[in-house]
Amino acid sequence: MGVETDIASWILTPSDMTAVDRDAATSGLSSFGLMRAAGYAVAASALRHYPAATRFVCLCGVGNNGGDAMIAAEALTGSGADVAVYLMGDRARLAGDAARAFATVPLRSQPLGAYVPAIGDVVIDGLFGAGLSRAVSGALATLMRAVTDLALPVIAIDLPSGVDGRSGQVLGDSFQAAQTVTFMARKPGHLLLPGRTLCGALEVVDIGIPARIIRSHRAPLVENTPALWRDAVKALDPGAHKYRRGHLVVFSGAAASSGAARMSATAGLSAGAGLVTMVAPTEAMPTLAAHLTAVMLKPVDTDAMLSDLIEDTRLNAFVLGPGFGAPERVRRFVAALCDRPLVLDADGITAFREDPQALFDAFRGPVRLVLTPHDGEFSRLFPDLAGDTALSKIDRATMAAARSNAVLILKGPDTVIAEPHGRVAINANAPPWLATAGSGDVLAGIVGAHLAQGMPPFEAAASAVWRHGAAGHEAGEGMTAEDLLRAIRPLPQAS
Numbered sequence: 499m500g501v502e503t504d505i506a507s508w509i510l511t512p513s514d515m516t517a518v519d520r521d522a523a524t525s526g527l528s529s530f531g532l533m534r535a536a537g538y539a540v541a542a543s544a545l546r547h548y549p550a551a552t553r554f555v556c557l558c559g560v561g562n563n564g565g566d567a568m569i570a571a572e573a574l575t576g577s578g579a580d581v582a583v584y585l586m587g588d589r590a591r592l593a594g595d596a597a598r599a600f601a602t603v604p605l606r607s608q609p610l611g612a613y614v615p616a617i618g619d620v621v622i623d624g625l626f627g628a629g630l631s632r633a634v635s636g637a638l639a640t641l642m643r644a645v646t647d648l649a650l651p652v653i654a655i656d657l658p659s660g661v662d663g664r665s666g667q668v669l670g671d672s673f674q675a676a677q678t679v680t681f682m683a684r685k686p687g688h689l690l691l692p693g694r695t696l697c698g699a700l701e702v703v704d705i706g707i708p709a710r711i712i713r714s715h716r717a718p719l720v721e722n723t724p725a726l727w728r729d730a731v732k733a734l735d736p737g738a739h740k741y742r743r744g745h746l747v748v749f750s751g752a753a754a755s756s757g758a759a760r761m762s763a764t765a766g767l768s769a770g771a772g773l774v775t776m777v778a779p780t781e782a783m784p785t786l787a788a789h790l791t792a793v794m795l796k797p798v799d800t801d802a803m804l805s806d807l808i809e810d811t812r813l814n815a816f817v818l819g820p821g822f823g824a825p826e827r828v829r830r831f832v833a834a835l836c837d838r839p840l841v842l843d844a845d846g847i848t849a850f851r852e853d854p855q856a857l858f859d860a861f862r863g864p865v866r867l868v869l870t871p872h873d874g875e876f877s878r879l880f881p882d883l884a885g886d887t888a889l890s891k892i893d894r895a896t897m898a899a900a901r902s903n904a905v906l907i908l909k910g911p912d913t914v915i916a917e918p919h920g921r922v923a924i925n926a927n928a929p930p931w932l933a934t935a936g937s938g939d940v941l942a943g944i945v946g947a948h949l950a951q952g953m954p955p956f957e958a959a960a961s962a963v964w965r966h967g968a969a970g971h972e973a974g975e976g977m978t979a980e981d982l983l984r985a986i987r988p989l990p991q992a993s
């Protein structure tokens with residue numbers, strides 16, 4: 499099954515969703531019918547999760563999110579539940595389907611300011627969804643905090659109000675939902691942080707918009723799941739001789755800082771590279787030899803020695819950066835490697851902070867560079883993108899990938915993987931404890947191993963991030979980077 503048919507992994511931006519709505523309406527679907535389906539789905543979720551609730555409190559904004567909440571109120575009332583409806587703002591501002599919902603549902607509403615949160619309430623949050631356009635402040639922010647302080651369960655419609663569906667950022671203040679019910683497909687804000695956490699458990703409900711309409715509007719944006727890259731895994735030959743499973747080279751810095759590169763090299767072997775060679779200054783050889791067995795060692799002290807080494811075209815992927823230090827040496831080595839598949843991490847990235855363009859210019863043409871920055875490293879190569887608060891993490895990664903002609907792994911608890919031609923994946927399988935010393939070195943080694951085995955750079959990167967997250971779960975809370983190395987498992991194959 500390819501990505502095209504794997505609707506569960508699709509992600510639509512709020513503006514994609516607006517276009518979907520428009521097409522749904524022009525194709526003859528009733529937009530009010532969609533609202534009714536949405537509202538009933540929310541009510542069903544509320545009853546399923548809180549069958550013993552004393553009172554459902556439906557908070558309605560004046561947009562369609564509020565219309566959904568009013569329909570939910572109707573459905574909950576119909577089930578015999580005790581329901582109260584509060585409307586934010588002037589009823590005269592209601593328009594379109596929201597106005598129709600308020601006109602047809604025979605329930606009285608009170609002004610939002612009259613709501614006093616009480617223990618036993620289950621809050622249905624229909625204040626803002628895709629239409630959030632500015633920061634939440636004032637009395638509304640105070641109300642959100644009161645609901646949070648009482649730990650009242652909140653069921654968010656589409657998004658917790660205050661969470662920006664495009665970026666996952668909180669505008670001003672937001673609810674912390676226990677459940678979020680969204681429609682047809684997830685939005686970036688459901689996966690990017692802090693939105694993902696604020697959503698609680700996410701339900702994606704089919705309200706009847708045909709998949710063909712959604713497909714025609716979706717951006718090349720998916721969750722990073724095996725569906726994205728398992729065809730590339732299938733193309734690998736698991737029975738191949740070690741020389742055909744690729745030869746990865748990992749560069750080490752001086753002996754005293756060689757731990758990081760050793761971690762990458764060992765990860766490279768565990769992740770399936772047929773051979774791994776550690777290249778290091780001669781002075782580091784005794785230290786490396788004492789620590790490594792299956793990894794081969796090669797002393798390289800000068801540019802000439804590097805040139806000799808890389809004449810061997812069987813060396814088909816390189817990792818440079820972990821514990822490397824020596825920025826000037828980084829730049830010379832990268833110049834020598836610029837026509838080879840290269841993972842540039844840590845010190846390898848920082849070495850180009852004065853002149854990132856020199857790096858980008860060296861890697862024009864077919865994509866062969868994978869950059870693995872965390873936010874701090876990202877800001878060294880792309881200070882303007884890092885400083886632009888209007889950009890989402892997806893925007894930043896996509897623009898940086900296009901500028902650098904590299905596959906970008908923008909790391910974090912919500913790692914985003916982007917390639918220069920616009921494909922983007924959001925990763926969501928990383929446990930929080932994966933953020934530990936050495937974890938990034940392991941990831942760089944896994945990416946290198948995948949490149950060495952012949953996977954295209956985007957698939958190599960995305961599958962490595964997923965495999966790293968899966969290893970984190972396998973290793974468990976409290977793990978060290980050494981535990982992570984031992985927990986690397988085979989990639990899932992196509993079924």
Ligand SMILES: NC(=O)C1=CN([C@@H]2O[C@H](COP(=O)(O)OP(=O)(O)OC[C@H]3O[C@@H](n4cnc5c(N)ncnc54)[C@H](OP(=O)(O)O)[C@@H]3O)[C@@H](O)[C@H]2O)[C@@H](O)CC1
Nearest residue numbers: 532533536561562563626627628629630631632633634656
């Ligand atoms: N997609 C689908 O298929 C379907 C979508 N459906 C539903 O539609 C929802 C989108 O509806 P929507 O476009 O009407 O926007 P919505 O989120 O209700 O808010 C807009 C209002 O909020 C206001 N406002 C914004 N920020 C504010 C702030 N900080 N503080 C105060 N006010 C603020 C804003 O004011 P304005 O900026 O205009 O002054 C405007 O009045 C979507 O999330 C889903 O639930 C379903 O019906 C089923 C089908």
Ligand SMILES: [K+]
Nearest residue numbers: 623626657659
């Ligand atoms: K909401």
